[in-house]
Amino acid sequence: MIDNVIKGIVYFITLVLIQVLVLNNIHFLRLATPFLYLYFIVKLPVGTSSVNTTFLSFLIGMIIDLFSNTPGMHAAACTFAGFSRQAMIKLYMGKDLAEGLSPSFRTFGYGGFFRYAVTFVILHHATLFLIESLTLFDPLFLVIRIVASVVVTTLLLCIVESFNIESQKSGE
Numbered sequence: 001m002i003d004n005v006i007k008g009i010v011y012f013i014t015l016v017l018i019q020v021l022v023l024n025n026i027h028f029l030r031l032a033t034p035f036l037y038l039y040f041i042v043k044l045p046v047g048t049s050s051v052n053t054t055f056l057s058f059l060i061g062m063i064i065d066l067f068s069n070t071p072g073m074h075a076a077a078c079t080f081a082g083f084s085r086q087a088m089i090k091l092y093m094g095k096d097l098a099e100g101l102s103p104s105f106r107t108f109g110y111g112g113f114f115r116y117a118v119t120f121v122i123l124h125h126a127t128l129f130l131i132e133s134l135t136l137f138d139p140l141f142l143v144i145r146i147v148a149s150v151v152v153t154t155l156l157l158c159i160v161e162s163f164n165i166e167s168q169k170s171g172e
Helices: 002-021 038-042 050-068 073-093 105-133 139-163
Strands: none
Touching: 002 038, 002 050, 038 050, 038 073, 038 105, 038 139, 050 073, 073 105, 105 139
């Protein structure tokens, strides 16, 4: 239990620092921005209460907002995605998952984890970019930005997951 809390705090701090110091400054062709901090929410253990998931999602989004000068946009997008997370897990993995199981390639399978991550990232990015634009003035550019950022973020999440030694252990 304590190990999971410490691991969660380390994930939280590390991902926020990487996002704020490095990834917020990367914009591929002014279209795609990777949002690695979503890995924290994606990796929350199965069975985490909806209230805790929503609160932690809001918290990480608010901290990213504070450092990125984006008033509430990440907090709103993370809160919505975090609120929808449990339904996505039940949709893709069914209801018979063990409590405390952390989503990974090993526990969900490659296809299951990929579908879960892509759906989560699409919900987050669509919400974030719709809030950011506050208009449908140029819907094609908006869709291109969402798709490009979803591809880059999902690719980054899967790369980090493939190197995550904790998820590869057989004793998880």
